[in-house]
Amino acid sequence: MSEPKCPPWCASLHDDELAADRRHQSGVRPVAVVKRIPGDAPAAEEMHLVLFHFQDEPEPWVGIDQLQITPESARRLVRELSALLYQVEGERSPQ
Numbered sequence: 001m002s003e004p005k006c007p008p009w010c011a012s013l014h015d016d017e018l019a020a021d022r023r024h025q026s027g028v029r030p031v032a033v034v035k036r037i038p039g040d041a042p043a044a045e046e047m048h049l050v051l052f053h054f055q056d057e058p059e060p061w062v063g064i065d066q067l068q069i070t071p072e073s074a075r076r077l078v079r080e081l082s083a084l085l086y087q088v089e090g091e092r093s094p095q
């Protein structure tokens, strides 16, 4: 049986004995954010983005701290965030 290959983004050092439940994982990408929970003061924090893929699942997952979403969900989120930010930037443009 041939050894399944890691996707190009995998940064894991796999133990061959764990091949049956192999989890491919990217490096963690920290993102500096200013975050506010309603009622609390804003605070500087770091969020952590990661890609992972269990080899018995059809597609990878995008991890945003404790939240895990599909790549298609992440694309929709990026599109909608971009649209919202475009509106904010439009408000700041000189008239």
Ligand SMILES: [Zn+2]
Pocket: 005, 006, 007, 010, 011, 012, 014, 023, 024, 025
């Ligand atoms: Zn891997």
